[in-house]
Amino acid sequence: MADSTTDLRVERKPKLSETVVAAIRRQLLAGEIPPGNKLPTEGQLTETFGVSRTVIREALAKLAADGLVEARQGAGVFVTEHISTTFGALAADMGSKDSIALNVLEVRLAIEIESAGLAAIRRNAAQEAAIQEAFFEFERLLLASQPTGPADLAFHRAIASATNNPFYVEMLDVLGRRAIPCDVTSPWSTELVQSDDYQRGLQREHLVILDAISAGDAGAAREAMRTHLTRSQQRYRERLQARQAYYAKSVKAAATE
Amino acid sequence: MADSTTDLRVERKPKLSETVVAAIRRQLLAGEIPPGNKLPTEGQLTETFGVSRTVIREALAKLAADGLVEARQGAGVFVTEHISTTFGALAADMGSKDSIALNVLEVRLAIEIESAGLAAIRRNAAQEAAIQEAFFEFERLLLASQPTGPADLAFHRAIASATNNPFYVEMLDVLGRRAIPCDVTSPWSTELVQSDDYQRGLQREHLVILDAISAGDAGAAREAMRTHLTRSQQRYRERLQARQAYYAKSVKAAATE
DNA sequence: ATTAGTTTGTTGTATGATGACTTTTGCATA
DNA sequence: TATGCAAAAGTCATCATACAACAAACTAAT
Structure with a gap:
């Protein structure tokens, strides 16, 4: 009884891809990778996050759906210019x-x-x-x-x-x-x-x-x-x-x- | 000369998943699957669309990102209840x-x-x-x-x-x-x-x-x-x-x- | 120097397998 | 019969691997 999963309030299952999305999104909004630049390859992300390429791809797909990144086959995944980054930079100053x-x-x-x-x-x-x-x-x-x-x-x-x-x-x-x-x-x-x-x-x-x-x-x-x-x-x-x-x-x- | 299949400017590369997304979205907005109901399983969709499960999963992820469907592990993928036609319809095509x-x-x-x-x-x-x-x-x-x-x-x-x-x-x-x-x-x-x-x-x-x-x-x-x-x-x-x-x-x- | 071909790196797709979770089924018990 | 519980089947989530399509960089020949 009272197995480890029930000790905390509801907190359902955070899918792995969501975790990756959150991590990458934070980096992007923080401007760590300037717009127009290339993200690490899926393989590299696979290593850094310690998850399979499936998860990485799903995360990138979601970010692309949000308009944060753009994937070009054969070239890589690139950061799109974004209102929040430009505005965030303004507000940061x-x-x-x-x-x-x-x-x-x-x-x-x-x-x-x-x-x-x-x-x-x-x-x-x-x-x-x-x-x-x-x-x-x-x-x-x-x-x-x-x-x-x-x-x-x-x-x-x-x-x-x-x-x-x-x-x-x-x-x-x-x-x-x-x-x-x-x-x-x-x-x-x-x-x-x-x-x-x-x-x-x-x-x-x-x-x-x-x-x-x-x-x-x-x-x-x-x-x-x-x-x-x-x-x-x-x-x-x-x-x-x-x-x-x-x-x-x-x-x-x-x-x- | 560049005989590539997409000489016209309209769309360069329609990814397979996008095609599937469009098809499923049209069905959903048409109400063919009532809200709350379960979609066909990934395997079935794989068969009907003639693509791999990778593509199906990416398409479902995108639909989920748009809030049209919701995946419950072990149960299936379900149509979201409140699909505002104004919002969903415009993103449709x-x-x-x-x-x-x-x-x-x-x-x-x-x-x-x-x-x-x-x-x-x-x-x-x-x-x-x-x-x-x-x-x-x-x-x-x-x-x-x-x-x-x-x-x-x-x-x-x-x-x-x-x-x-x-x-x-x-x-x-x-x-x-x-x-x-x-x-x-x-x-x-x-x-x-x-x-x-x-x-x-x-x-x-x-x-x-x-x-x-x-x-x-x-x-x-x-x-x-x-x-x-x-x-x-x-x-x-x-x-x-x-x-x-x-x-x-x-x-x-x-x-x- | 220009161009054609080659190589290499990257994303897109396909396939199979395993784990985790949910629902259903079936059986045993009261 | 009704109930409770365990087993089983169905399904999504993740992993691993391989190949195809495409783009850029590099090399070599003219």
């Missing part, structure tokens, strides 16, 4: 400043609102289940007093995925990494992010979104996502102010000593 | 490149809708004037029977600029270059793009957007932009179909000679 981070967050808002609307219309059963799963995971972590950040991200990512438009996922990946660096470790954010009220509020908003998507109501989904994100925006601003106050105080303390 | 263009266009839609809303709230006098300027320029070009494309682009760009968020402009530039390669020179589009009715319709939609922004009504601006862009999306699809028909005809003509 200016990603340090807070005011810019808010601007990027605003772009993310546009993407996610539309995502919710499309997800309400186009989601399939598995995708809806994935969204619910992320929601319940958030709940579980909340009750266990554990960091809910990953589940939050998974929730939004599942929605983007449910649009069946891979570009939304890529956008979210690129923007999310830049705009949501707010982890719980920062001294000025602990009391806010980890507060139960705060997370409970997030979850309430998530529920409204989830319901709208489940009901297939695109308009309601967009509205729910809009309120959720504008509030998050507001919370983010408050946190920035809190951090600034924190640093100001610490500077003052250092000055007086 | 067109190559991956076109479907990618449509996906990018959809991201642009998200950006521009939010742009309009923000512009309605944040625009200053000069920015509002710039939008109006582009609008009247469009009108002028229309009356002069000159290409209105540049003015159209300027209109949208002015709105993005009026958000006072430079990333929206960047986004629009990056996406626009990719999603709007439809110049007026193509033989299959001239009659559509240059038609007076077509452009007059665009301008009517532009006016609604302009009014909403001038009135400072963010919700109305978003709605107006949404209808404008969804209609543009529809027009774009129709143009793709027209192009396909055009090429199909030319191929047919080439075959008969």
Whole structure:
């Protein structure tokens, strides 16, 4: 009983090809292989990933379907120029400043609102289940007093995925990494992010979104996502102010000593 | 001379898997296999299509990537429940490149809708004037029977600029270059793009957007932009179909000679 | 120097086998 | 008969190997 597979929550079987897709996609979005360049050959990828060529080929096929790469018989597999890479490079340059981070967050808002609307219309059963799963995971972590950040991200990512438009996922990946660096470790954010009220509020908003998507109501989904994100925006601003106050105080303390 | 089988520009190398994908997708969209039902096994498909299982698997992987089917290990491959006809149908007969263009266009839609809303709230006098300027320029070009494309682009760009968020402009530039390669020179589009009715319709939609922004009504601006862009999306699809028909005809003509 | 032929590397396709998982079947038991 | 459980069959997932098709680089002959 209780064999090793059931110890964790649902986490179904991640197909090998999906793992490879995720790995390669991350490298591509990070710009490790510039657009126009050739990827390693299937044989080399087979070695580096330790899987058969079948898996590599399936992964490459999926990436090609997403428009990330392009295979030319006899020549190789090449990286296609991509919006996320160009835009990600832009955002990366200016990603340090807070005011810019808010601007990027605003772009993310546009993407996610539309995502919710499309997800309400186009989601399939598995995708809806994935969204619910992320929601319940958030709940579980909340009750266990554990960091809910990953589940939050998974929730939004599942929605983007449910649009069946891979570009939304890529956008979210690129923007999310830049705009949501707010982890719980920062001294000025602990009391806010980890507060139960705060997370409970997030979850309430998530529920409204989830319901709208489940009901297939695109308009309601967009509205729910809009309120959720504008509030998050507001919370983010408050946190920035809190951090600034924190640093100001610490500077003052250092000055007086 | 290069007697290669594909002297025509339409498609260079139709991979076997793509053929299978098209065939199965047509069957699915035609409803020959109701949603939730199981497809024939890979082995059976191998027989019916006369190709290897490798090809069948790649085709199924692509269909799964598009969200049309879902494979359950040990059980079979099943048709997804919610197949939105609007989404699935357009990807049906067109190559991956076109479907990618449509996906990018959809991201642009998200950006521009939010742009309009923000512009309605944040625009200053000069920015509002710039939008109006582009609008009247469009009108002028229309009356002069000159290409209105540049003015159209300027209109949208002015709105993005009026958000006072430079990333929206960047986004629009990056996406626009990719999603709007439809110049007026193509033989299959001239009659559509240059038609007076077509452009007059665009301008009517532009006016609604302009009014909403001038009135400072963010919700109305978003709605107006949404209808404008969804209609543009529809027009774009129709143009793709027209192009396909055009090429199909030319191929047919080439075959008969 | 140009061109034709050859070689080599890479993707596309075919085939067979094995493992993992799901569903069904059949049998034993109450 | 009804129920529960184990065996079996069916199916996808992965692996391994081989050959075909194609493209680029290289070599040699004119």
